Amino acid sequence: MVIRKFAAIDIGSNAIRLLINNVIEQENKPPAFKKSELVRVPVRLGEDAFLRGKISEKNQNRLISTMKSFDLLMQVYGVEKYMACATSALREAKNGREVVERVRKEAGMKIEVIDGKKEALIIASTDxxxxxxxxxxxxxxxxxxxxxxxxxxxxxxxxxxxxxxxxxxxxxxxxxxxxxxxxxxxxxxxxxxxxxxxxxxxxxxxxxxxxxxxxxxxxxxxxxxxxxxxxxxxxxxxxxxxxxxxxxxxxxxxxxxxxxxxxxxxxxxxxxxxxxxxxxxxxxxxxxxxxxx
Incomplete structure (x- = not known):
């Protein structure tokens, strides 16, 4: 038996979530996916993006702090690979690209901003x-x-x-x-x-x-x-x-x-x-x- 750990970070309009999963590999059996940890932080990026058109300095700082803490948690859990996706709030914010770049520089975390079609396809891939x-x-x-x-x-x-x-x-x-x-x-x-x-x-x-x-x-x-x-x-x-x-x-x-x-x-x-x-x-x-x- 081999137990591998993967993580997903969902940067939504109402909250940011970290999901850590164990993937259990056994010979002659399909891989089993088991949730190990779920952390949710209520950073409401959507209020900034939809009402003011851009992410405020305050929420940028909260996002960076959240991503730094998620990085530490993934290290502690021994996560081998992660994926971070941002949806409509960062997609529509005028400074969305700037925020993504700031997170990369200050937290060392890469974020992919996905469109609605890709979001739907990823969701549809669930079991x-x-x-x-x-x-x-x-x-x-x-x-x-x-x-x-x-x-x-x-x-x-x-x-x-x-x-x-x-x-x-x-x-x-x-x-x-x-x-x-x-x-x-x-x-x-x-x-x-x-x-x-x-x-x-x-x-x-x-x-x-x-x-x-x-x-x-x-x-x-x-x-x-x-x-x-x-x-x-x-x-x-x-x-x-x-x-x-x-x-x-x-x-x-x-x-x-x-x-x-x-x-x-x-x-x-x-x-x-x-x-x-x-x-x-x-x-x-x-x-x-x-x-x-």
Whole structure:
């Protein structure tokens, strides 16, 4: 048996995450991927990028400190290779390239800024065989802070994907108008059969938190009815109460509502009654990409 360690750093619009994975290699067996450590730092780069058009000095410094700490953690864990990807916030910031270069110089860390199409492809490379059934179609919805990636799976394989400029931080900043919602609705209704065969696979920190709040076991899907009721329940509470009464982190207590709205609309327009939550996403896809490269 050989145990190798790989790491993925997902630099999102709402938070920065480090995922460290053990990859267990055994003779005559496929490699097994086991999560070893997940660290999340709430550096909200999206507020800078979407509202002011550039990453502030303060958040640049926080990003550099985060990357330095992640580098130390990877050394301690004995990570042999890492991949760091930045999504819509650094992609859209006017000084995005400058920030990436500053991180390289001051933290010694290389960041790849990926577009929505590549983001969707990496997400689609995650292992979903335990969920996907060949007689159903699935709409994979990955909700981020600045963008949401939609991927259609048919007969167990990804057949189509699209990235939309809609995300939790963008919605909170009042930067999403009705035309974007209409574009998503049209895309879903044009590319999916509305016959009850479609189920949703959700990824992102918010749907993972919602699944945990539901009390359901791992592998048990959320229902559209429960998610709709939870949306109205959360929306009826003050931001402070979501923190004090529900125990949500302050950077989760606001974004969870727009995230729920995105999942609800996707389910409504696709006529999906079930939302599977496998708790995998971009970082998991990055680990697979690294390993198989």
């Amino acid at each position: 979903l065989k335990d969920i996907i059934k060949s007689d159903r179609m699935y709409l994979y919805v990955d909700v981020g802070g600045g963008s949401t990636e939609f991927t259609i799976f048919d007969k167990g394989k990804p057949v189509m994907s699209h990235s939309f400029k809609i995300g939790t931080v963008r919605i909170l900043s009042n930067l999403v108008d009705d035309t974007v919602w209409e574009e998503i609705k049209t895309w879903i209704k044009t590319n999916l059969p509305i016959d009850g065969r479609v189920e949703i696979i959700g990824s992102g920190g918010n749907i993972n938190k919602l699944h945990k709040m539901s009390g359901r076991k791992i592998g048990q899907p959320l229902s559209y009815i429960w998610l709709n009721a939870q949306y109205h329940f959360l929306n009826s509470m003050a931001y402070e109460d979501r923190i004090s009464e529900l125990g949500l982190n302050q950077d989760r207590a606001d974004v969870i509502i727009p995230a729920t709205k995105i999942f609800l609309n996707a389910a409504k327009w696709s006529k999906a009654k079930k939302i599977h939550v496998p708790k995998i996403g971009l970082a998991d896809g990055m680990i697979k990409t690294l390993y198989y490269q």
